[in-house]
Amino acid sequence: MRIDCKHVWEHISSYIDGEIEPELRKEIDRHLDHCSICSATIDSTRNIVVLVADDRVFEIPAGYSQRLHERIAEVINDEASKSR
Amino acid sequence: MTSISTERSANSKVAEDDLIARILAGERELFHELIRPYEKLLYSMVFSMLRNEAEAEDAAQTAAIQAYTNLARYRGESRFSTWLVTIALNEGRTRLRKAGTLREDSIDALSEETGSDYTPALLADWREIPSAALERKEVRSLLENAIAQLPALYRDVLVLRDVDGLDIEETAHALSITPASVKVRLHRARRMMQKYLAPELKQYAPKSKGWLGGWS
Numbered sequence: 001m002r003i004d005c006k007h008v009w010e011h012i013s014s015y016i017d018g019e020i021e022p023e024l025r026k027e028i029d030r031h032l033d034h035c036s037i038c039s040a041t042i043d044s045t046r047n048i049v050v051l052v053a054d055d056r057v058f059e060i061p062a063g064y065s066q067r068l069h070e071r072i073a074e075v076i077n078d079e080a081s082k083s084r
Numbered sequence: 085m086t087s088i089s090t091e092r093s094a095n096s097k098v099a100e101d102d103l104i105a106r107i108l109a110g111e112r113e114l115f116h117e118l119i120r121p122y123e124k125l126l127y128s129m130v131f132s133m134l135r136n137e138a139e140a141e142d143a144a145q146t147a148a149i150q151a152y153t154n155l156a157r158y159r160g161e162s163r164f165s166t167w168l169v170t171i172a173l174n175e176g177r178t179r180l181r182k183a184g185t186l187r188e189d190s191i192d193a194l195s196e197e198t199g200s201d202y203t204p205a206l207l208a209d210w211r212e213i214p215s216a217a218l219e220r221k222e223v224r225s226l227l228e229n230a231i232a233q234l235p236a237l238y239r240d241v242l243v244l245r246d247v248d249g250l251d252i253e254e255t256a257h258a259l260s261i262t263p264a265s266v267k268v269r270l271h272r273a274r275r276m277m278q279k280y281l282a283p284e285l286k287q288y289a290p291k292s293k294g295w296l297g298g299w300s
Contacts, residue, residue, distance in 0.1 A: 019267075044281075056219070064123070079112065
């Protein structure tokens with residue numbers, strides 16, 4: 001089986017997650033050896049997946065955690081005083 | 085080749101279910117411990133929907149309080165994290181609906197990427213953008229805006245899976261869809277991201293490869 005670029009593009013996501021049949025992976029790797037476009041497509045997709053997983057993306061505002069726990073504490077205290 | 089790590093500092097399900105049982109039995113303070121590993125998840129989920137810091141923080145707080153007051157309704161068959169995500173998603177959607185900005189995904193968005201006519205951003209080479217580039221606000225904004233602009237259907241999957249590191253099963257549970265749908269949507273979300281972001285991010289690649297010249 002020889003696979004073309006479009007075929008590779010259909011499997012990018014499962015390829016970078018390592019969730020792909022070994023046979024297909026081999027075919028894709030063979031394709032990547034000589035196709036710089038598909039290599040760059042996979043590398044850039046993987047790069048973006050790594051970047052969005054970084055904690056600096058959607059960084060929580062300063063003091064967020066403290067305010068969250070204060071609000072929770074309020075609710076717990078209210079509840080306790082009502083049941084008294 | 086590096087594999088993608090989706091490690092997350094969460095309690096084990098057993099430890100978590102134990103914590104929940106103790107909270108329900110009266111040790112209410114322990115809710116602080118239960119929610120702590122998921123603070124960021126709550127925030128990123130609602131922020132990706134609402135795109136406003138103050139609003140997202142308020143929504144995250146509301147979702148946490150809802151989880152607290154409804155904890156007795158949590159059934160142990162799913163993970164606490166996925167239950168929590170469902171609450172956060174509902175809170176986000178409620179706010180969008182109130183603001184009149186809840187866009188149901190159009191047929192266009194659904195059918196756009198179904199076929200074989202998809203073409204990624206074609207680049208002859210890719211030089212890795214190191215994580216250090218995220219020190220720059222413009223790079224973070226680029227990524228956040230790209231995520232925010234995805235159709236909700238794809239965005240929710242990408243945020244849970246790639247931003248928050250839930251696995252396929254957990255993502256499927258949280259969104260009440262099948263694992264197969266998670267994979268398909270994730271694939272489409274990632275390729276939309278690549279198509280839009282790769283050309284934009286290219287300029288942030290390190291200029292030199294660490295040595296001068298390159299002749300050997």
